[in-house]
Each structure stands twice: as C-alpha cells, then as structure tokens.
Amino acid sequence: MQQAETISAIATARGEGGIGIVRISGERALSVADAVFRAACGKTLAETETQRAVYGRIVDESGAVVDEAIALVMKAPHSYTKEDVVELQCHGGAVALQKTLFLTWRAGARSAERGEFTKRAFLNGRLDLSQAQAVMDLIGAKTERSLKMAAGHLTGRFSGQIQAMRRDILGMIAHLEAAIDFPEDEVDEVVTDAIEKKVVDIRNKIRKMLDTAQTGRILKDGLLTAIIGKPNVGKSSLMNVLLREERAIVTDIPGTTRDSIEEFVNVGGVPLRIIDTAGIRKTDDVVERIGVSRARAYADEAGLILALFDGSQALTAEDEEILSLIRGKEAMVLLNKSDLPAVTTDEMIRDRTDLPVFPLSTATGEGLDKLEAAIAKRVYHGSEEGGEGGFVNDAKQAEILRRADGHLAAALRTIGAEMGLDFISIDLRSAWETLGELTGETVGEDIIQEIFSKFCIGK
Numbered sequence: 524m525q526q527a528e529t530i531s532a533i534a535t536a537r538g539e540g541g542i543g544i545v546r547i548s549g550e551r552a553l554s555v556a557d558a559v560f561r562a563a564c565g566k567t568l569a570e571t572e573t574q575r576a577v578y579g580r581i582v583d584e585s586g587a588v589v590d591e592a593i594a595l596v597m598k599a600p601h602s603y604t605k606e607d608v609v610e611l612q613c614h615g616g617a618v619a620l621q622k623t624l625f626l627t628w629r630a631g632a633r634s635a636e637r638g639e640f641t642k643r644a645f646l647n648g649r650l651d652l653s654q655a656q657a658v659m660d661l662i663g664a665k666t667e668r669s670l671k672m673a674a675g676h677l678t679g680r681f682s683g684q685i686q687a688m689r690r691d692i693l694g695m696i697a698h699l700e701a702a703i704d705f706p707e708d709e710v711d712e713v714v715t716d717a718i719e720k721k722v723v724d725i726r727n728k729i730r731k732m733l734d735t736a737q738t739g740r741i742l743k744d745g746l747l748t749a750i751i752g753k754p755n756v757g758k759s760s761l762m763n764v765l766l767r768e769e770r771a772i773v774t775d776i777p778g779t780t781r782d783s784i785e786e787f788v789n790v791g792g793v794p795l796r797i798i799d800t801a802g803i804r805k806t807d808d809v810v811e812r813i814g815v816s817r818a819r820a821y822a823d824e825a826g827l828i829l830a831l832f833d834g835s836q837a838l839t840a841e842d843e844e845i846l847s848l849i850r851g852k853e854a855m856v857l858l859n860k861s862d863l864p865a866v867t868t869d870e871m872i873r874d875r876t877d878l879p880v881f882p883l884s885t886a887t888g889e890g891l892d893k894l895e896a897a898i899a900k901r902v903y904h905g906s907e908e909g910g911e912g913g914f915v916n917d918a919k920q921a922e923i924l925r926r927a928d929g930h931l932a933a934a935l936r937t938i939g940a941e942m943g944l945d946f947i948s949i950d951l952r953s954a955w956e957t958l959g960e961l962t963g964e965t966v967g968e969d970i971i972q973e974i975f976s977k978f979c980i981g982k
C-alpha cells in the first residue's frame with residue numbers, strides 16, 4: 524500500500540561526506556523526482572525501469588542547474604518502504620542538498636518525520652517492529668559485538684523466535700477449539716496433557732531469552748562502570764590505559780581528580796561507560812567534597828564497580844571503608860602498582876572480601892589483559908550468541924516477554940484446576956496477543972509513533 528502523502532528528506536549525514544542523498548518515497552515519488560531531475564539520456568524517471576541508476580542534473584523551476592546527480596529508481600514494492608522510491612544522489616554540499624530537498628517539497632513532497640521511511644517499511648510489512656528497532660540499534664551500535672546483535676535482530680533472528688512461539692500458541696488454540704466443538708473425538712485430559720507440555724516448552728524458551736536481557740541491554744546502551752578508590756591509588760591512570768589516551772589528569776598529588784569524568788571504552792567488545800571519580804576521603808575542600816559525594820553516588824548507580832587499591836602501600840582506614848562500601852555489589856577489586864614491591868598482597872585483600880581480586884599495574888600494563896577478559900566474560904556469562912533468538916536488548920521487550928510468560932503460567936494453572944478447555948484458550952489467546960506486541964502486530968498507533976519518533980530524520 525502506497526501512502527498518499529509523498530515524503531522526502533536528506534538521508535545522509537549533515538554537512539559532511541562526498542555524496543549526499545535526498546530520498547523520496549510515496550505515491551508521487553516518481554513525478555516529484557521528475558520535476559527536479561533531468562536525466563542525460565532524456566528519459567523521465569517514470570519511464571525508467573525499476574532498480575536503475577540514471578545520471579543527470581538537479582534543476583530548479585526555471586531550469587537552472589542546481590547540482591549534478593545520480594537518481595536511483597526503485598518502484599513499488601521493490602524498495603525499502605515498498606513504495607515508489609527515488610534517491611537523488613548529489614554532491615555532498617549542504618547548500619545544494621538543502622536546495623534539492625526544498626525543490627522536492629515545492630514539487631509536492633512533504634518533509635519526512637523522524638523514522639518515517641522505516642515506519643512505512645514496517646506498515647508495509649518489510650520489517651516487523653523489533654526489526655525496525657534494530658535498524659536504529661545498528662546505527663547506534665557502540666562496538667562490533669553490539670553491531671552483531673543489532674544485525675541479528677534486523678535479519679529477523681529474534682522475530683523468527685517470537686513468530687514461531689505465536690504459531691505454536693495459535694495451533695494450541697485451534698486444537699482446543701476443535702476439542703470443544705467435537706467433544707466426542709478426544710478425551711479432555713489427552714488434550715490438556717499435550718497442551719501442558721507445549722506451554723512448558725514455550726515458557727522455557729522465554730526464560731532463555733530473558734536470561735540474555737541483561738547482556739543485551741549492556742551491548743546496546745553500555746555498562747555504567749565506576750572506578751572508585753581512595754586518592755592516589757591510580758584511578759585516573761586506569762581510565763587512561765583503558766582508553767589508550769591521556770584523558771584524565773594524573774599526578775602524584777592525592778586529590779587530583781575532583782569532578783567525575785565519563786568516557787566510552789570498548790573492552791573485549793563490551794561497551795563500557797567508564798567513570799573516573801574523585802578519590803574517596805574526608806576533606807575540608809568544598810569542591811573536592813562534592814566530587815567525593817559524586818563518587819559515592821556513582822558507586823551506587825554503577826552496574827560494575829572497579830575498586831582500586833595501592834598494593835605498594837599498607838591498607839588504610841579509607842581502604843577498609845571502600846571495601847565495606849562495595850560489599851555485596853557488582854564489583855571487582857583491583858590491586859594496582861604491582862610493579863612496585865608489594866606491601867599489601869592479594870592474599871591480604873582476599874581475606875577481607877569475597878569479590879574477585881586482580882593484581883595489575885597501570886604503569887607497565889601487567890594484569891590488564893586478564894582484567895579486560897574478566898570484564899567481558901562477566902557481561903557475557905557464557906552466552907556469546909545470546910541463544911537461538913539472539914539477545915533481548917530492550918527493557919520494554921523484556922517486560923512484554925515477562926507478561927506473555929505470566930499468561931502462559933496462568934494457562935498452566937487453569938489446566939491444573941481443571942476449569943475447562945475454553946478457559947485455557949482465553950489464557951493462551953492473551954499470551955499470543957502479548958507476544959504480538961514485540962513484532963508490532965498487536966500494538967496501537969501511539970506506541971508505534973513513540974518508537975519511530977526516537978529515530979533520526981531520513982531513516
């Protein structure tokens with residue numbers, strides 16, 4: 524189905540790059556493009572076969588040349604949106620590109636909303652909702668592993684699993700309805716036994732998918748990782764070696780870092796949002812005190828704490844306080860300055876904490892490989908591929924899966940209570956509908972609008 528309104532937008536990065544693309548989609552895409560583009564061969568784009576590239580010029584209403592361009596013609600349904608699409612590939616200049624865009628508006632297109640091309644692709648059945656979301660995740664991917672996850676979603680790995688579950692549920696509903704309509708054919712108990720088995724199966728699949736949710740979210744958004752410790756233990760040095768860049772100021776003066784610094788680091792494919800914090804200590808300095816309270820706040824908020832200690836010094840009361848601060852938290856204990864003679868050994872630290880301990884030196888780089896591998900392993904906890912369905916990478920998706928699982932659990936209770944076949948069917952239908960929210964088959968326009976409004980213009 525082609526939308527009556529024809530839309531256009533600049534599809535490439537603003538103000539940079541050698542080529543810039545104006546993309547047009549909708550019922551009148553060909554006539555809009557023909558109003559602004561003159562092919563060198565003399566043919567109109569409407570006469571051009573689909574999937575052809577045509578060389579020519581962008582001209583304004585008076586026929587004056589605005590730019591030199593290549594037009595890509597993709598006729599419905601053979602395009603990204605499944606509508607008629609023309610892409611005008613121009614020289615990358617911002618002014619010429621903007622002018623070409625204006626000309627398409629004057630010729631009858633309107634400015635595309637955020638994500639509107641992809642929204643049309645969704646509405647026309649090219650992608651389901653989880654695949655459409657993967658388009659944005661792909662663009663925003665922070666590491667290669669994040670990219671791989673998004674690409675898996677885009678190619679329908681996740682959707683495929685969901686669709687299979689929905690088909691199975693629908694099959695059960697049909698079975699129940701047949702048994703209700705023709706009670707003489709089958710004994711109820713035989714029917715419910717079969718259904719119980721299948722429901723348990725699907726619940727197991729959902730549980731496996733939910734197990735990947737935490738990893739999926741980290742791959743998508745990054746893991747908030749706070750480096751904490753008393754002053755001068757080497758926190759900023761650690762930030763710098765992880766970044767491979769002299770980002771934070773390092774001096775031998777305790778209290779060097781006063782405000783926290785956040786940077787993105789790729790550790791073994793895991794995106795970390797690393798925060799270097801002010802050394803935790805009691806201080807009369809007003810600015811430093813604010814820094815210290817921020818450090819404590821980050822320790823609470825972080826998904827992972829890297830607690831740093833100086834192995835070349837004896838542990839102090841401040842170190843003991845940090846050890847108790849991280850007790851029971853997601854934390855790793857790092858014993859720094861292993862290049863110097865050890866005063867505090869890892870055994871001494873291990874006596875005081877159950878958390879994993881890593882000796883290292885930010886000066887020589889010793890122990891860093893092990894630390895990075897341990898961080899990556901911790902995030903993946905064995906599930907490199909995120910199971911058959913790929914990762915669940917979004918809190919909303921996880922919530923929908925949990926709700927669907929709740930309906931399946933209710934179906935099992937209904938079976939257990941021998942309440943009758945039609946009641947089981949009601950629970951199953953709820954589960955089927957809930958799972959449809961993931962693929963977008965059972966969600967309202969408002970939710971769809973909200974999802975696409977987070978996209979960029981031209982996508």
Ligand SMILES: Nc1nc2c(c(=O)[nH]1)N(C=O)[C@@H](CNc1ccc(C(=O)N[C@@H](CCC(=O)O)C(=O)O)cc1)CN2
Pocket residue numbers: 574597600601602603610982
């Ligand atoms: N220039 C350009 N590059 C792009 C896109 C685009 O729209 N334009 N895409 C999006 O932003 C992505 C590619 N996605 C696309 C998906 C389907 C079709 C398409 O035309 N499919 C037709 C023809 C397939 C075929 O010939 O086999 C079809 O499925 O019928 C195009 C792009 C990334 N690169």
Ligand SMILES: Nc1nc2c(ncn2[C@@H]2O[C@H](COP(=O)(O)OP(=O)(O)OP(=O)(O)O)[C@@H](O)[C@H]2O)c(=O)[nH]1
Pocket residue numbers: 752753754755756757758759760761772773774775776777778779780781800801802803859860861862863883884885886887
């Ligand atoms: N020998 C040795 N010195 C180190 C090592 N790591 C850091 N240092 C030194 O320790 C001092 C403090 O390092 P920083 O990274 O500024 O320490 P910090 O924990 O950020 O300190 P504050 O910002 O004051 O809390 C500097 O002189 C560093 O050169 C190490 O592995 N070995």
Ligand SMILES: [Mg+2]
Pocket residue numbers: 758759760771772773779780799800801802
């Ligand atoms: Mg510092």
